[in-house]
Amino acid sequence: MLRRWVGEGSVAVMFVKTYNVLNGCPVALKQGRYIYRHDAVLTCLISELQAAILDVRVYADVDGKHASDGSPATIPLTILVSSYRPDIVVFNEELKAISFLVNELTYPLNSSADLTAAHNRKAQKPEYLQIVAELDCLGFSCTYHMVEIGCLGHFCKESISAI
Known part of the structure; x- marks a missing residue:
């Protein structure tokens, strides 16, 4: 056409x-091709995180990496019960520290403006800000990172520093 x-x-x-x-x-x-691409990138990030950071547990919103059996939760239910599921949660039990990453993948042809706009939009997402506040109230050191990957594989500057 x-x-x-x-x-x-x-x-x-x-x-x-x-x-x-x-x-x-x-x-x-x-x-389901977009979900497949999203999960493939998550799986790659998970393996890199597990290899690079020792003494942590990595939970993710992909099969086999959830925080609890039978639940899609990515934050252990013993820590916080929430309907929100960050894509990747890195948990250091000894330091009582939690980091989580939000992975965004599809943007129009890697436009720098679009990647930055997506980063800024996710940085202000109320659901994730609420998780950070709740975990802080529970005494956890919680950091929140966003990773935006353009549809052709480019990163914005903020994503590279988060990884």
């Missing part, structure tokens, strides 16, 4: 096709 508007082989056609496949394709959404 796009060929009728702009012609075969046009740069505009390639841009629209790439954007559609990576960010706005309803078929890919229905088939």
Whole structure:
């Protein structure tokens, strides 16, 4: 259909096709491709975190990495019962410290402005600010990091420092 508007082989056609496949394709959404990509990046981050940081537990919102059996929770239920599930929770029981990462993956063609806007939006998300406040009240040292990865694999500056 796009060929009728702009012609075969046009740069505009390639841009629209790439954007559609990576960010706005309803078929890919229905088939779970965005969830697969999200979980694949989470799995990679989990393995890197476990290799780099000793004496911590890493919980995540992927199969086999939840904090409790039979529950999708990523924060151990013995610490905090919450309906919110950060993508990755790094827990150091000895130091009573919790860090969690929120992983955002799909943005229009890695635009720096879009990645920064997503970072700022997540930084102010009330659900995660509430978790931080509740964990602080319970005596945990809690830090909150966001990791935005563009649809073609680029990071924004803030994400690199969080990792």
